[in-house]
Structure formats: C-alpha cells, structure tokens
Amino acid sequence: MRKSSAEMVENMNMQEYIEEAEQALLHTYNRYQIVLERGEGVYLYDLEGIKYLDFVSGIGVFALGYHNKEYSEALKTQIDRLIHTSNYYYNIPAINAAKKLKAASGMDRVFFTNSGAEAVEGAIKAARKYAFLKDGSTDHEIIAMNHSFHGRTFGALSVTGTEKYRGPFEPMIGNIRFADLNDMESVRKQVTDKTCAIIMETVQGEGGVIPAEETFLKEVKALCQERDILLILDEIQCGMGRTGYFYAWQRYGVKPDIMTTAKALGGGVPVGAFLMTEKVAERSLGAGDHGTTYGGNPLACAAVEKMLELFETQSVLEHVRETAPYLEKCLDQLKDRYDCILERRGLGLMQGLVFDRPVGEIIDRALEEGLLLINAGQNVIRFLPSLVISKANIDEMADILDSCLEQVCTQGDPDGQA
Numbered sequence: 001m002r003k004s005s006a007e008m009v010e011n012m013n014m015q016e017y018i019e020e021a022e023q024a025l026l027h028t029y030n031r032y033q034i035v036l037e038r039g040e041g042v043y044l045y046d047l048e049g050i051k052y053l054d055f056v057s058g059i060g061v062f063a064l065g066y067h068n069k070e071y072s073e074a075l076k077t078q079i080d081r082l083i084h085t086s087n088y089y090y091n092i093p094a095i096n097a098a099k100k101l102k103a104a105s106g107m108d109r110v111f112f113t114n115s116g117a118e119a120v121e122g123a124i125k126a127a128r129k130y131a132f133l134k135d136g137s138t139d140h141e142i143i144a145m146n147h148s149f150h151g152r153t154f155g156a157l158s159v160t161g162t163e164k165y166r167g168p169f170e171p172m173i174g175n176i177r178f179a180d181l182n183d184m185e186s187v188r189k190q191v192t193d194k195t196c197a198i199i200m201e202t203v204q205g206e207g208g209v210i211p212a213e214e215t216f217l218k219e220v221k222a223l224c225q226e227r228d229i230l231l232i233l234d235e236i237q238c239g240m241g242r243t244g245y246f247y248a249w250q251r252y253g254v255k256p257d258i259m260t261t262a263k264a265l266g267g268g269v270p271v272g273a274f275l276m277t278e279k280v281a282e283r284s285l286g287a288g289d290h291g292t293t294y295g296g297n298p299l300a301c302a303a304v305e306k307m308l309e310l311f312e313t314q315s316v317l318e319h320v321r322e323t324a325p326y327l328e329k330c331l332d333q334l335k336d337r338y339d340c341i342l343e344r345r346g347l348g349l350m351q352g353l354v355f356d357r358p359v360g361e362i363i364d365r366a367l368e369e370g371l372l373l374i375n376a377g378q379n380v381i382r383f384l385p386s387l388v389i390s391k392a393n394i395d396e397m398a399d400i401l402d403s404c405l406e407q408v409c410t411q412g413d414p415d416g417q418a
C-alpha cells in the first residue's frame with residue numbers, strides 16, 4: 001500500500017530532511033547538521049528529541065524564551081481577529097505598539113518594518129531626505145564604521161564595514177565613508193561639508209561584540225550637534241534589554257536622532273522599526289516618501305505590544321542586570337583557565353570571548369555536547385542567551401564549554417589562576 005505524502009513526511013528522519021533542504025534551499029548558509037523542532041524556555045529540541053541549551057536564541061530574537069504562553073496566546077488571539085490590513089488604514093496593535101515603543105525608547109516617531117535591514121534602509125532614507133531639505137543637493141555623505149554590520153540589502157550593505165560582504169555586489173549606494181569605532185580622530189578625518197549622518201551599532205554584534213566607548217559616543221554626538229549631522233544608532237542586536245537597558249545608548253544618555261530596532265522586538269515574528277526625534281520627523285520623510293505592504297501589520301504589532309508588556313510585567317531589565325555580572329564572572333573564569341582565550345568583552349547579556357584561533361571547532365564540539373553557540377567573526381564566540389536565562393543555565397553552559405575547551409585548548413598554569 002502506498003503511503004500518503006503526509007505519512008512519508010512524518011517518517012522522514014533528520015538526515016533525510018537535511019538532504020531535502022540541500023536540494024530545495026539556496027545554499028547561502030553552511031548550516032549545523034540538526035533540524036530543530038520545538039523549544040521550551042531556554043532549551044531547543046531537535047527532531048531526534050535531543051535537547052540543547054540555547055545561547056544563541058535565534059540571534060538574540062527569542063528574548064523571553066521559547067514557548068512563552070502569554071506571548072503565544074496573544075498571537076493566537078490576533079490571528080483569529082485580524083492578521084493584515086495594509087497601511088492605508090489604522091490598526092489598534094500598531095497604535096499600541098508604537099506608543100509603548102516611544103515610551104521605552106524616548107524617541108518620538110515610529111515606522112514599522114519587516115526586518116532589521118529594512119529599518120536601516122529607512123534610517124538612511126530619512127537622513128538623506130533631512131539633508132536634502134536643507135540644501136536641495138543630492139550628494140550627501142554618510143560615515144559608517146569598519147567591522148559594522150547593518151544588514152544585507154543594498155543600503156544596509158553599503159554601510160556595512162566588512163569588505164567581503166560588499167565586494168561582489170558593487171556598486172553600493174554612493175558617498176559612504178568608513179571610520180573606526182572608538183577612534184574619534186578617524187571619524188573627524190571623514191567629516192566633510194557633505195556629511196549628513198554617522199551610523200553605528202551601539203555595541204557591534206557580528207563584528208566581534210565590541211561596545212562603543214562612552215567617551216567616543218559622547219564625542220560623536222557633540223560633533224553631530226555642532227554640524228547638524230544626524231546620529232543613527234543601530235540597536236537591532238544590542239537593543240531590547242540585552243545590555244540591561246532598554247536600548248544600549250540609554251546607559252550613556254547619548255540619544256540618537258534616528259534609531260533602528262528589530263531582532264527581539266517581535267520575539268520571533270519578523271518585525272523591525274526605525275524611530276526618530278520630532279525634529280527629524282518634521283523635516284525628513286513625508287507622505288509618499290516611504291512605505292511597506294506588511295510593515296506594522298496587526299499580527300507583527302501584536303507581537304511587539306506583547307513583548308513590551310512582558311518586559312515590564314516580568315521585570316526583564318532587572319533580571320538582565322542581575323544575571324549579566326554572573327555570566328561575565330563565569331566567562332572570566334574560563335578566560336583565566338585557558339590560554340587560548342585572549343579577552344572577554346561585551347555588555348550585559350551580549351558577550352564575546354576572543355580566542356587566539358578560529359572558534360568553529362569549539363562551537364561544533366559544544367553542539368555535540370548539547371550547547372548552541374555562535375561566532376562573531378572567525379575568532380570570537382558570541383553569547384546571546386535568552387534574557388530570562390538563570391544562573392543555573394549559565395553554570396550549565398560554562399561546564400559544557402569548559403569540557404569542550406579542555407579538549408581543544410591547553411590549560412594555563414593551574415597555580416597561576418587568579
């Protein structure tokens with residue numbers, strides 16, 4: 001008797017799924033060889049039922065853990081009510097989400113997008129339009145940072161400071177100049193009469209988990225104010241509570257003119273946003289200047305609204321501030337134990353361990369031992385756990401990583417431990 005295709009799919013094992021994926025999907029990722037099926041809290045399960053402690057959280061997206069019942073219920077309710085309407089009409093979740101996002105960020109105006117890259121695109125357009133309205137010219141320049149990452153669409157890619165991501169796709173959008181993060185002189189060197197914006201991540205993510213220093217941020221902000229240059233802070237990865245502040249810049253009080261957010265914003269539903277001050281909003285994008293079919297639809301915005309509500313009711317920022325020092329301590333202990341770890345850096349629950357070698361082998365071993373980690377560049381392991389991670393979860397991670405490092409790295413002098 002022939003099996004129905006549904007039955008055949010049910011009986012496929014993990015390897016067969018992986019083979020099918022490699023036949024059907026464009027090969028733009030070298031994926032780890034597991035098929036993930038479900039999640040619970042800070043754990044993921046693959047098709048064979050193997051459990052993984054997740055320190056990736058979908059690249060910092062599932063901030064409140066998997067299978068959060070309140071979040072899931074809110075989405076289900078909205079699915080039954082209204083999923084999409086287009087931006088020609090108002091919808092209540094978008095209004096509520098925008099109000100909450102304004103309150104959390106201190107910014108004045110919100111434009112919802114479907115992804116981080118689209119938020120960056122909008123930010124760049126707003127900055128160019130602002131400059132255009134001042135002098136009517138169209139040759140304005142933007143300063144971006146080396147090693148930055150802002151996304152894969154053309155505008156976002158043009159301000160991404162990694163040559164290998166841009167190279168094959170040239171020409172980029174024009175008039176982008178690159179400076180070095182935390183090097184004010186390098187920024188000053190790139191400023192001209194045409195500079196309309198400076199864009200950077202408050203904490204570089206993909207580039208290796210590198211926080212912008214407080215003095216640098218303040219000097220950039222002062223320069224921007226002096227010359228009416230717009231400061232664009234990309235908070236797509238470091239925002240939404242990850243550093244213990246709702247947005248990382250709030251730690252320093254260096255408020256951007258335009259800000260981008262995404263990743264954890266919708267807790268898994270694809271949604272991003274760019275926000276701006278009233279000053280920029282009044283003199284940049286107007287009716288007809290920008291749009292999106294899906295952006296800010298009721299389903300995505302119900303997710304945003306619920307995430308922002310849960311951040312409050314579950315005291316997420318307080319929890320991050322309490323657990324982050326513990327994560328730092330555990331990572332520092334590993335650094336003291338193994339010579340192959342050169343440095344720990346990061347802010348809050350966005351941490352990186354810098355190694356003296358490529359970290360691929362360590363990440364592979366961790367996966368075999370039930371721990372999901374990702375890199376940030378070749379030599380850095382990046383830690384982006386769910387924001388509701390417990391100290392016990394951190395201990396579990398540190399134990400597994402310790403056993404992986406024991407196999408890969410030589411230990412330092414045991415008596416020399418701090």
Ligand SMILES: *Cc1c(COP(=O)(O)O)cnc(C)c1O
Pocket residue numbers: 115116117118120149150151152201205206234235236237238262263
């Ligand atoms: C992930 C990321 C982006 C791009 O977001 P997508 O949703 O993947 O388009 C942009 N900027 C930063 C800092 C990011 O981490």
